[in-house]
Amino acid sequence: MSLDVTTDYEPVMGLEVHVELATATKLFCGCANEFGAEPNTHVCPVCLGLPGSLPVLNAQAVELVLRFAEAVNLHVPARSIFSRKNYFYPDMPKDYQISQYEEPITVDGWIEIDGTRIGIERAHLEEDTGKTMHVGGGGRIHEATSSLVDYNRAGVPLMEIVSRPDIRSAEQARAYVSELRAVLLAIGASDGKLEEGSMRVDANVSVRPRGSSELGVKVEIKNMNSLRSLGRAIDSEIERQIGALAAGERIVQETRHWNEADGRTHSMRSKEGSSDYRYFPEPDLVPIAPTDEMRERIRAAMPELPAARRERLVAEWGIGETDARVLVAAPGLAAYAEAAVLVLTDGTPRDVVNWCTGDVLAHLNESGLSPEVLPLAPDGLAELVGLVAGGALSRNQAKDVLDECLREPKRPKQVVEERGLAQVSDVGELGAVIDAIIAANPADADEYRNGDDKVRKKKRGFFMGEAMKATRGQGNPQLLTRLLDERLGNDS
Amino acid sequence: MTGTALELAAAVRAGDRSAVDVVEEYLAVVAAREPELHACNLVTGDSARAAAAALDAAVARGEDPGPLAGVPIVLKDNLCTRGVPTTCSSRILEGWCPPYTATVVERVVAAGAIPIAKTNLDEFAMGSSTENSAFGPTRNPRDPSRVPGGSSGGSAAAVAAGYAPLGLGSDTGGSIRQPAALCGVVGVKPTYGLVSRFGLVAFASSLDQIGPFAATVADAALLLDVIAGHDAADSTSISGVRERVLPVIDGGVDGLRVGIVEELTDAEGIQPEVVAAVETASRALEQAGATVDRVSIPSAVYGLSAYYLIAPAEASSNLARYDGVRYGLRVDGEDVATMNARTRGSGFGPEVKRRIMLGTYALSAGYYDAYYGQAQRVRTLIIRDFARAYEHFDVLLSPTSPTVAFELGAKTTDPLAMYLSDICTIPSNLAGHPAMSVPYGTGEGGLPIGVQVLAPALGEPVMFRTARVLERSVA
Numbered sequence: 001m002s003l004d005v006t007t008d009y010e011p012v013m014g015l016e017v018h019v020e021l022a023t024a025t026k027l028f029c030g031c032a033n034e035f036g037a038e039p040n041t042h043v044c045p046v047c048l049g050l051p052g053s054l055p056v057l058n059a060q061a062v063e064l065v066l067r068f069a070e071a072v073n074l075h076v077p078a079r080s081i082f083s084r085k086n087y088f089y090p091d092m093p094k095d096y097q098i099s100q101y102e103e104p105i106t107v108d109g110w111i112e113i114d115g116t117r118i119g120i121e122r123a124h125l126e127e128d129t130g131k132t133m134h135v136g137g138g139g140r141i142h143e144a145t146s147s148l149v150d151y152n153r154a155g156v157p158l159m160e161i162v163s164r165p166d167i168r169s170a171e172q173a174r175a176y177v178s179e180l181r182a183v184l185l186a187i188g189a190s191d192g193k194l195e196e197g198s199m200r201v202d203a204n205v206s207v208r209p210r211g212s213s214e215l216g217v218k219v220e221i222k223n224m225n226s227l228r229s230l231g232r233a234i235d236s237e238i239e240r241q242i243g244a245l246a247a248g249e250r251i252v253q254e255t256r257h258w259n260e261a262d263g264r265t266h267s268m269r270s271k272e273g274s275s276d277y278r279y280f281p282e283p284d285l286v287p288i289a290p291t292d293e294m295r296e297r298i299r300a301a302m303p304e305l306p307a308a309r310r311e312r313l314v315a316e317w318g319i320g321e322t323d324a325r326v327l328v329a330a331p332g333l334a335a336y337a338e339a340a341v342l343v344l345t346d347g348t349p350r351d352v353v354n355w356c357t358g359d360v361l362a363h364l365n366e367s368g369l370s371p372e373v374l375p376l377a378p379d380g381l382a383e384l385v386g387l388v389a390g391g392a393l394s395r396n397q398a399k400d401v402l403d404e405c406l407r408e409p410k411r412p413k414q415v416v417e418e419r420g421l422a423q424v425s426d427v428g429e430l431g432a433v434i435d436a437i438i439a440a441n442p443a444d445a446d447e448y449r450n451g452d453d454k455v456r457k458k459k460r461g462f463f464m465g466e467a468m469k470a471t472r473g474q475g476n477p478q479l480l481t482r483l484l485d486e487r488l489g490n491d492s
Numbered sequence: 493m494t495g496t497a498l499e500l501a502a503a504v505r506a507g508d509r510s511a512v513d514v515v516e517e518y519l520a521v522v523a524a525r526e527p528e529l530h531a532c533n534l535v536t537g538d539s540a541r542a543a544a545a546a547l548d549a550a551v552a553r554g555e556d557p558g559p560l561a562g563v564p565i566v567l568k569d570n571l572c573t574r575g576v577p578t579t580c581s582s583r584i585l586e587g588w589c590p591p592y593t594a595t596v597v598e599r600v601v602a603a604g605a606i607p608i609a610k611t612n613l614d615e616f617a618m619g620s621s622t623e624n625s626a627f628g629p630t631r632n633p634r635d636p637s638r639v640p641g642g643s644s645g646g647s648a649a650a651v652a653a654g655y656a657p658l659g660l661g662s663d664t665g666g667s668i669r670q671p672a673a674l675c676g677v678v679g680v681k682p683t684y685g686l687v688s689r690f691g692l693v694a695f696a697s698s699l700d701q702i703g704p705f706a707a708t709v710a711d712a713a714l715l716l717d718v719i720a721g722h723d724a725a726d727s728t729s730i731s732g733v734r735e736r737v738l739p740v741i742d743g744g745v746d747g748l749r750v751g752i753v754e755e756l757t758d759a760e761g762i763q764p765e766v767v768a769a770v771e772t773a774s775r776a777l778e779q780a781g782a783t784v785d786r787v788s789i790p791s792a793v794y795g796l797s798a799y800y801l802i803a804p805a806e807a808s809s810n811l812a813r814y815d816g817v818r819y820g821l822r823v824d825g826e827d828v829a830t831m832n833a834r835t836r837g838s839g840f841g842p843e844v845k846r847r848i849m850l851g852t853y854a855l856s857a858g859y860y861d862a863y864y865g866q867a868q869r870v871r872t873l874i875i876r877d878f879a880r881a882y883e884h885f886d887v888l889l890s891p892t893s894p895t896v897a898f899e900l901g902a903k904t905t906d907p908l909a910m911y912l913s914d915i916c917t918i919p920s921n922l923a924g925h926p927a928m929s930v931p932y933g934t935g936e937g938g939l940p941i942g943v944q945v946l947a948p949a950l951g952e953p954v955m956f957r958t959a960r961v962l963e964r965s966v967a
Contacts, residue, residue: 051588
């Protein structure tokens with residue numbers, strides 16, 4: 001493929017994002033909505049679809065969707081209905097899925113991504129299916145000897161968020177998903193974990209000649225389990241489609257599976273015939289009709305959204321947009337930083353943010369913990385920042401102290417004491433150390449005094465090394481440099 | 493027989509009669525007649541005896557077991573009963589024991605009733621003669637060469653034969669009222685949402701409603717008062733306070749405006765004796781102080797066609813779950829789809845398959861609007877036309893069934909002729925309104941005729957008052 005061809009085509013994408021809502025119970029019954037329990041322990045006649053059972057809508061799920069609607073400018077019609085999507089599948093207990101088709105709970109919203117509005121066609125409620133495990137044949141369905149079904153996930157509430165075809169690049173797609181995730185976390189609607197499947201993204205990808213206003217044939221891409229694979233899959237699919245068009249081929253409307261290993265999308269085995277889901281209004285449920293009081297209560301209780309929070313932190317703390325983005329994107333991290341800043345006695349919010357987006361975030365990612373459960377509470381981090389700012393601890397020492405405080409329930413001061421780490425900043429004490437070193441190395445001192453800049457730099461390094469050795473690394477480096485300059489004269 | 497449910501419950505509550513004796517008496521009737529009638533899929537004699545003994549003990553301790561104390565009741569076998577097989581008279585559910593009990597069954601048991609049998613029905617309640625049962629037909633106690641009607645033919649026949657004073661059925665297009673008429677008992681389809689459907693195996697969810705069978709109007713009111721009322725487990729159940737029926741059944745019809753529905757009475761295929769019974773009934777109401785007029789509800793004639801699109805459409809979806817994966821019958825195959833197909837192929841009877849195919853077709857892309865969509869528009873028209881009629885009338889009158897009980901096998905090869913059995917009852921289901929059948933004289937072969945009383949939504953009190961006057965006038 002030549003570069004000319006790439007610039008001659010424009011990718012057009014829309015994303016369908018399925019989000020598992022963080023409700024206490026399932027969408028239509030009282031079973032716990034909990035990930036990772038023993039198979040078939042969170043089941044009842046309703047979510048197993050036993051004959052005679054009936055669904056009852058979970059009000060909390062409705063509330064979470066309405067919160068999302070507030071966050072991304074979705075319109076909430078006075079009335080919406082559920083529909084049945086009919087198809088046979090063993091992990092779907094009723095052999096139909098209760099979903100929304102015509103008249104969804106929210107329509108026509110948008111979210112701003114780096115100054116561009118991405119339209120959201122709708123966000124609706126539906127139930128999740130169970131999970132099938134194929135036994136034998138290496139877990140592949142066509143070689144399996146039997147299959148087992150776990151219905152714990154059957155009936156878990158999902159919100160399906162359908163974007164408009166407003167996305168033009170893999171980077172923008174990633175930013176969109178990342179921002180959705182930040183919003184969902186902020187409003188407490190979901191933990192939004194792509195890796196664990198609580199957030200699942202399907203991408204509809206098409207390309208068209210640049211300048212055209214018609215949409216190309218779209219291809220649906222599935223199986224992307226991280227933001228990284230989402231970006232790679234889209235780039236790979238765009239490249240494939242442009243390559244095909246450039247070669248005079250036609251794009252077939254189909255579903256393709258992203259393969260992380262070979263970095264390509266693959267056509268999925270086509271289903272027998274075209275699917276006809278025979279949607280019709282769910283007669284076992286009544287329409288959803290949110291009251292004005294309910295909408296008002298939700299509006300009043302809306303938390304600060306990620307975009308506003310980033311803006312505020314940049315303005316209040318003087319931090320960069322990138323730091324603000326990292327801080328707000330990580331669940332609970334911004335709140336952690338804000339709590340630390342609130343009790344800060346010495347140092348700046350920037351210092352707090354640097355620790356948070358650096359060592360703290362790295363530890364969170366590595367341990368899988370959330371900030372709320374760290375052994376180091378926000379006021380502990382504020383204490384650490386204070387120790388560095390007050391000169392009691394060097395940055396490198398502080399790194400070690402933080403590392404221990406993130407693992408053990410200890411205050412920074414306690415670790416400093418235990419390790420005897422306190423930085424020496426006593427002018428008299430350090431002056432004596434310098435004097436002793438100069439006295440012990442007169443030749444080096446002379447070389448320094450008579451040398452050019454290059455020599456001086458080299459010798460200063462030598463003296464500093466000796467001084468740190470003498471103070472077991474605890475000498476305040478700024479102070480030592482100043483004292484050394486005073487003793488040896490620094491007129492350069 | 494040994495008295496009405498009201499009399500029995502009063503005697504048991506007062507300690508004048510033991511529930512154990514009552515149950516034994518009725519079980520003896522079952523034993524005598526069941527071999528001929530086959531009204532039951534399962535007689536639960538042992539659990540009934542145990543429940544009766546426990547109830548007697550409660551009475552002895554001075555407790556009040558409730559308004560149905562010691563009254564035997566039969567349950568249509570599409571009502572879930574924990575630990576007791578619930579088959580819907582289908583091979584596909586044969587042997588399945590639900591792990592939970594239907595709300596209505598819990599309510600009647602809590603009121604002191606004693607379930608003594610699960611009764612036969614047309615498979616999954618699809619039929620008008622109980623001949624579509626996978627376990628063989630039920631016979632009409634008035635003439636065993638005739639059908640009892642359907643689909644709740646087992647419960648109707650059981651109450652008519654004296655197996656129990658009370659029975660529960662379900663009515664999707666007439667499945668309580670038509671067999672009640674054919675067996676000569678009272679049968680009630682309440683307002684949609686008045687009685688919880690939780691635990692009723694669904695046929696067509698927007699039409700299904702559970703209701704009582706009884707020998708008398710008062711007993712039917714007694715049972716309705718026990719089973720009616722909001723249930724949080726059924727989202728379509730009506731909340732709020734509702735008027736009890738039994739205390740008002742003797743309110744009479746003085747000043748009531750009664751309309752005879754022309755389209756449901758003068759239609760082709762309705763036997764002259766049946767039309768005559770409706771006329772006689774209307775005169776009795778007039779004598780009791782009501783004014784009677786004829787009323788036209790033009791859309792009512794389209795009810796049958798709309799029904800046979802909407803009900804199968806919902807059924808095709810409701811019955812999808814019988815796939816061999818989780819419960820009931822499984823016929824193995826080399827893959828899941830084959831197993832599904834073989835299970836359903838051998839588990840469902842021909843009428844169920846016919847309706848699943850009809851419904852699947854009606855919902856298919858490209859046909860939805862012409863069939864299911866059109867049927868829903870007809871349904872809207874019917875609701876509107878009935879609402880207009882009720883601006884001028886308090887209750888409406890029509891035949892329940894176009895004919896008296898027909899011979900076994902008379903309509904089994906002609907589904908359309910069978911479907912016409914429900915022409916008078918279907919509009920109430922489409923509208924969600926209450927309607928009931930009251931025995932009113934006899935027709936061809938001395939077989940019972942039922943007159944149908946229709947009322948607007950939640951009009952059960954006025955409907956029962958009318959039925960009560962009819963019941964007295966016929967005696």
